[in-house]
Amino acid sequence: MKQSTLLLPTLREVPAEAEIISHKLMVRAGLLRQLVSGVYTYLPLGYRVLRNVQRIVREEMDRAGAQEISMPAIQPAELWKETGRWEAYGPELMRLKDRHDRDFVLGPTHEEVVTSLVRDNLNSYKKLPINLYQIQTKYRDEVRPRFGVIRSREFVMKDAYSFDTSREGLDASYDSMYGAYSRIFTRAGLNFRPVEADAGAIGGKGTHEFMALSEIGEDTIAYCTSCDYAANLEKAEVVYKQEDRVASAGELEKVPTPDVKTIEQLMNHFNFEARSFIKALVFKADDRFVIGLVRGDHELNDVKLKNIVDANVLEMASEAELAQLGLPLGFIGPFNLPDEIEVYADSLVQDMIDVIAGANEVDMHYRNVVPGRDFNVKAYADLRNVVEGDECPRCGGHIAFARGIEVGHVFKLGTRYSEKMGAKFLDVNGKEQLMVMGCYGIGVSRTAAACVEQNNDENGIIWPWEMAPFHVHVVPVNVKNEEQKQLAEDIYSKLCEAGYDVLLDDRAERAGVKFKDADLIGLPIRITVGAKAGEGIVECKLRRSGEGQDIHMDELLAHVAQLAGELQA
Amino acid sequence: MKQSTLLLPTLREVPAEAEIISHKLMVRAGLLRQLVSGVYTYLPLGYRVLRNVQRIVREEMDRAGAQEISMPAIQPAELWKETGRWEAYGPELMRLKDRHDRDFVLGPTHEEVVTSLVRDNLNSYKKLPINLYQIQTKYRDEVRPRFGVIRSREFVMKDAYSFDTSREGLDASYDSMYGAYSRIFTRAGLNFRPVEADAGAIGGKGTHEFMALSEIGEDTIAYCTSCDYAANLEKAEVVYKQEDRVASAGELEKVPTPDVKTIEQLMNHFNFEARSFIKALVFKADDRFVIGLVRGDHELNDVKLKNIVDANVLEMASEAELAQLGLPLGFIGPFNLPDEIEVYADSLVQDMIDVIAGANEVDMHYRNVVPGRDFNVKAYADLRNVVEGDECPRCGGHIAFARGIEVGHVFKLGTRYSEKMGAKFLDVNGKEQLMVMGCYGIGVSRTAAACVEQNNDENGIIWPWEMAPFHVHVVPVNVKNEEQKQLAEDIYSKLCEAGYDVLLDDRAERAGVKFKDADLIGLPIRITVGAKAGEGIVECKLRRSGEGQDIHMDELLAHVAQLAGELQA
Structure with a gap:
């Protein structure tokens, strides 16, 4: 074209x-x-x-x-x-x-x-x-x-x-x-x-x-x-491996935590790491409510929770629903829950000892919490998002x-x-x-x-062979030069005949404009017809590597065929 | 396939x-x-x-x-x-x-x-x-x-x-x-x-x-x-040729025509042919009203009228609009019209002498009407639909x-x-x-x-070559016969390789069902593999002509190529 x-x-x-x-x-x-x-x-x-x-x-x-x-x-x-x-x-x-x-x-x-x-x-x-x-x-x-x-x-x-x-x-x-x-x-x-x-x-x-x-x-x-x-x-x-458990050092104790709601606020307040807190999230699972627990440094995976509780639809409980259940946002924990709410916990939660969890009372948390001792869980399961460095579930390598x-x-x-x-x-x-x-x-x-998105550089697109809108870009440097113009048209016809999709830049534009456009459009092979046109020599260049070489007309078709073969390999 | x-x-x-x-x-x-x-x-x-x-x-x-x-x-x-x-x-x-x-x-x-x-x-x-x-x-x-x-x-x-x-x-x-x-x-x-x-x-x-x-x-x-x-x-x-005009035989005369409204009713009432009446139709042309006249045996062409009056939109006047203009439906004619209504007439109307037209009064028509003498026309032009037998505007032949x-x-x-x-x-x-x-x-x-719609017979579709979903239908009569089955598959593979689109009826259906389906689907060439499969002979048949002949496998590809050439010619 x-x-x-x-x-x-x-x-x-x-x-x-x-x-x-x-x-x-x-x-x-x-x-x-x-x-x-x-x-x-x-x-x-x-x-x-x-x-x-x-x-x-x-x-x-x-x-x-x-x-x-x-x-x-x-x-x-x-x-x-x-x-x-x-x-x-x-x-x-x-x-x-x-x-x-x-x-x-x-x-x-x-x-x-x-x-x-x-x-x-x-x-x-x-x-x-x-x-x-x-x-x-x-x-x-x-x-x-x-x-x-x-x-x-x-x-x-x-x-x-x-x-x-x-x-x-x-x-x-x-x-x-x-x-x-x-x-x-x-x-x-x-x-x-x-x-x-x-x-x-x-x-x-x-x-x-x-x-x-x-x-x-x-x-x-x-x-x-x-x-x-x-x-x-x-x-x-997530692969669960039991962590070392230490004995509990103390008894469950309710502590005031005025306006301390997020994990970050808790970390500041207690000066503990995130892994010392239990994060509790309430969901509506079809027609019932469930609570999911994960360690404070993990993210609960609601798709995994949905599968465990076998719900068609699982959505975060709304503020209105929490209020109805008597659960105070920011202070929710696995304590004193209405009977109909089931508690599910990520596997790692069972290894947490003497940690901190919401008390289900405004401005109150419990400390020295021990799961199993201080609250019951319906099931422990893989409920958290994987994090980088986790163990691969197939080979034991790293995620x-x-x-x-x-x-x-x-x-x-x-x-x-x-x-x-x-x-x-x-x-x-x-x-x-x-x-x-x-x-x-x-x-x-x-x-x-x-x-x-995957095939480009600072100058433009770099088309893989099968995706390219045209395979070859024939660019005469100066179409007012009759020799260049004629040679470019010859090459264009020959390549079309040989079955390539060819674009001929027959515009009367400056060379710089044409080269910039050629790089931007990014066809796999560019054939530049310039000063050596009189000798039948053109430059044949690959868009991806930028490699180019002078080729005589007599060898051009064979050379293009070779490049095409390499680009499709 | x-x-x-x-x-x-x-x-x-x-x-x-x-x-x-x-x-x-x-x-x-x-x-x-x-x-x-x-x-x-x-x-x-x-x-x-x-x-x-x-x-x-x-x-x-x-x-x-x-x-x-x-x-x-x-x-x-x-x-x-x-x-x-x-x-x-x-x-x-x-x-x-x-x-x-x-x-x-x-x-x-x-x-x-x-x-x-x-x-x-x-x-x-x-x-x-x-x-x-x-x-x-x-x-x-x-x-x-x-x-x-x-x-x-x-x-x-x-x-x-x-x-x-x-x-x-x-x-x-x-x-x-x-x-x-x-x-x-x-x-x-x-x-x-x-x-x-x-x-x-x-x-x-x-x-x-x-x-x-x-x-x-x-x-x-x-x-x-x-x-x-x-x-x-x-x-x-429509080519207008002036018709012979006779002199008027009488004076304009208003006659009662109680409830006589359509051309057909007028023909019965007066016992005249349709060509003895002037048909008048009222249109709204953008913001104004126009009347178009044609001879009673012709149809007014509203597209032609629209072009003559140079309107963007031309629509039949509604009953309400006619009432407002004081024009009684069934008795409309080119008489006593409000000044703002323009009258256009088909060319042939100028040759009508002593004919009948509506009087713009309920239950009244005029007789002995002579256009030009009894009413004025803004322009005569080609305003009617052509009819079979009319003269060709190019060569004088017949339409x-x-x-x-x-x-x-x-x-x-x-x-x-x-x-x-x-x-x-x-x-x-x-x-x-x-x-x-x-x-x-x-x-x-x-x-x-x-x-x-154009390519079918009582048995089904007859596809032209370029439109056919497949070119060749290979039909083994009995796929439980190993010889037939094998030969049909050979033919299928060979024809596919040769670049044809081929459908192989490899169903275990009765021969009658398969032939009926083949005719219905209508692929250009059908190759039936039947009793002579053992000798390597099949029938090759054209859907359009129904012509078939026995062909030996050795000649099949050449024969199909010849048929394909003829079908594409």
């Missing part, structure tokens, strides 16, 4: 709304323009990148035996009522009415539609397993759209749904998707890590998130520095933290949807059974952005 | 909601399923067809030098207010609010978005002309969705927008799109006709509709049986009617949007000028349906 006629509005200045490097570069390199908060237009270069992601995704999904379909973005509310999500989904769900005042949603996901489709069109074990996918525009009314297309309100996703006759079948479908995702993100040039995530009621290795590692990631990943264990923070297991952008998610749904929507099949004995489902998502636009 | 694992739910019975053959076949052949009125899911086969249309469109748009982008479906109301379409667009426009209560539309079209994009990112004649296109899901809340994906509420369109520095530039952009569209619909296997359509204020040859000819088409096309002239009904020109499905539309917008939205460029002298725009749409899903 010729640059002179291409809509490729590069910018020197950094767009005001962009906080992160990928967003800045995607706007500056003329890939994206914002229409309104969280809603973007893809310009020609950006759309070529998006189509690259789609191509990679499509090839790997097809290779894994999935079948491509296309479901509607507008979905009738009735379907969402069948699963209860019409009520349960918050303001992120975009809703609208048609001219007959019927309710619709703009789909953020398609479990309801695909389950109804399969329920209505497939009823025999003979047609199972099946995996249906689509690459489609999705809608989510983010409270705070940010980071360009990483967190936007209209975005492109690949979503897939597998239907199996059994748990074992689901495991196989899941593994197949796990493999496909690994290939997809590798081909997309991402430095990524599949991490275990919380599977809720499913349990086990029921879900993985694929994380592109990045400082700006909104998710924390706990990973082992020795083995390949990785999990997100809510899932990462470190990284941050990541979630680009994919594979999830075992089990029969959650097929049960609610009656998606059944006849098994080999003619008996009705519920289909066993999995769902698998990839953020297509987000993958493009994550790729830029 | 193997049919046993493909989601391809064929149906024997005809779906109740389907009125037309393409809708019936697309549901029966497992291409489509309705989610809710006017909203469809494309199953694997249907999506393959849709992607074929997209591929053809993309190749021809790229060939014509257009650049692919992707604009959002959700668009802020502010943009639509800039052009006044927020108010002007009726209930077909789907509207929604985000969580901040801001108004959005679900785009039925993208003039506003693309004009703002170009306005903000391009300001020099050096970057013009430019043509931006996208293939995207569009929304239109049809009052009566019907005919499957021919008139649906969510559908796929290709829309393109050209920006030029001058009218001449626009003409060239337009011609280029006209050519691309002709190639696209030819490749899509359509029997189509580009027809002139009304260009409104632009005038001239400013717009063409591309019509797939079909009995079920909702639009009437007037075409010449001798030359290639074709226009839609609202546009088709005939056909019906068509609008699959594409090319339109010269001129400066309508660039003016309202301030889309300007600096010309070669550094002077600001308005960009001159064109817009070009193709109904992608509709093209697929139109193709089925």
Whole structure:
């Protein structure tokens, strides 16, 4: 394609709304323009990148035996009522009415539609397993759209749904998707890590998130520095090892702590370390209330607590609810609780001796607290967030933290949807059974952005081969020089014929402007046609390494083929 | 792909909601399923067809030098207010609010978005002309969705927008799109006709509709049986030739016509032909009222009238408005009119002598009416619909009617949007000028349906080569016969390797079921592997002609290549 006629509005200045490097570069390199908060237009270069992601995704999904379909973005509310999500989904769900005042949603996901489709069109074990996918525009009314297309309100996703006759079948479908995702993100040039995530009621290795590692990631990943264990923070297991216990030195004693509420205030007041206090948090778990205890230097993990208490919804108790229970915020502890409140504690709490905990009285704490002696716990369990330096649950190595952008998610749904929507099949004995489902998502636009986030330098983007909007940038230094112009056009034609995607900078701009733009756009190979054009010599340069060398026209195609091979390796 | 694992739910019975053959076949052949009125899911086969249309469109748009982008479906109301379409667009426009209560539309079209994009990112004649296109899901809340994906509420369109520095530039952009569209619909296997359509204020040859000819088409096309002239009904020109005038035989005379209101009632009452009456219709043209006159046997063409009176909006006067004007419905004529009402008449009216017209009094008409003598006309012009048998305005041949499905539309917008939205460029002298725009749409899903509507027989669909979801259907008669099974799989692999899209019917179904499904699905070439499998002989049959012949395996690839060549010719 010729640059002179291409809509490729590069910018020197950094767009005001962009906080992160990928967003800045995607706007500056003329890939994206914002229409309104969280809603973007893809310009020609950006759309070529998006189509690259789609191509990679499509090839790997097809290779894994999935079948491509296309479901509607507008979905009738009735379907969402069948699963209860019409009520349960918050303001992120975009809703609208048609001219007959019927309710619709703009789909953020398609479990309801695909389950109804399969329920209505497939009823025999003979047609199972099946995996249906689509690459489609999705809608989510983010409270705070940010980071360009990483967190936007209209975005492109690949979503897939597998239907199996059994748990074992689901495991196989899941593994197949796990493999496909690994290939997809590798081909997309991402430095990524599949991490275990919380599977809720499913349990086990029921879900993985694929994380592109990045400082700006909104998710924390706990990973082992020795083995390949990785999990997100809510899932990462903590290994409990009993600590040395000393005998108690004293009796339980109530002490006044006027207005001393937080761990920090307690540390100042008593001049103890954080580990000398018991932190108590009250939650509403479905219809009942529970208290979770962790050591003062730890964070309670509410997902772990939710799983232990087997709740559908677990939320921090509100101030009103605390007041109703007679629990004074800042002074809550495992003492004198109403009978109906269950106490759960992190495993390490059982080793705490002579520590300090809230007395459930305003401005009062207890000291010399000994769990088991002074209060009862319904169960000790892994209830805290892992911290850096913790032991790896797999190999005994050490846990470190990284941050990541979630680009994919594979999830075992089990029969959650097929049960609610009656998606059944006849098994080999003619008996009705519920289909066993999995769902698998990839953020297509987000993958493009994550790729830029990981592949850039101070001058611009550095595209991996398969993601590049064009493979080769042919840049004549001075198009008014007939020799240069002619040679550049020759090279352009030859490379196009050879099957490369080529961009020819045929603009009558100064060389400096052209080079700056070329670096900003970041195509893998740049061929500069300059002063030696008369001798048939051009410079062939790699964007990533900056390495360049003079090549004679006669050897150019072979040289480019070699570079292309190396860049794809 | 193997049919046993493909989601391809064929149906024997005809779906109740389907009125037309393409809708019936697309549901029966497992291409489509309705989610809710006017909203469809494309199953694997249907999506393959849709992607074929997209591929053809993309190749021809790229060939014509257009650049692919992707604009959002959700668009802020502010943009639509800039052009006044927020108010002007009726209930077909789907509207929604985000969580901040801001108004959005679900785009039925993208003039506003693309004009703002170009306005903000391009300001020099050096970057013009430019043509931006996208293939995207569009929304239109049809009052009566019907005919499957021919008139649906969510559908796929290709829309393109050209920006030029001058009218001449626009003409060239337009011609280029006209050519691309002709190639696209030819490749899509359509029997189509580009027809002139009304260009409104632009005038001239400013717009063409591309019509797939079909009995079920909702639009009437007037075409010449001798030359290639074709226009839609609202546009088709009528050639005026003065008729022989006889002298008037009598004086104007008012006659009572109690309750005689319609042309039909008048014909019965007076025992005259329809051509002996003047039909008068009252319209509100923007803020004023006009009357249009045509001969009783003709239909007034309100688009032509609108253009003659140069109105933005022209609508039939309501009963209330007629009452206010003192005009009695059924007895309206060009007599005793309020001064502010202008009278326009079809050219042929000037040749009417001693005819009958309404007296603008209840239950009264005039007879022996002579235009010019008895009433004044502001202008005579072409104001009627063409009728079959009329003279062709190009060659003098005869006009005939056909019906068509609008699959594409090319339109010269001129400066309508660039003016309202301030889309300007600096010309070669550094002077600001308005960009001159064109817009070009193709109904992608509709093209697929139109193709089925034109290509079928009593047994099912007959896919043209480029549109077919697969090229070849390999059907072993009995998969329990090891020889047949093995040979079919060999053929499948060989054809896939040779680059064909192949469907293998590896189901353990009866031969009759498989053949019925094969005809219904309608792939161009069917290879049946049956009793002669042991000798390496199979039957190779064309879906369209039904011609088949036995072919030995050794010659199969060459034979298929020959058939493929013929089918693509």
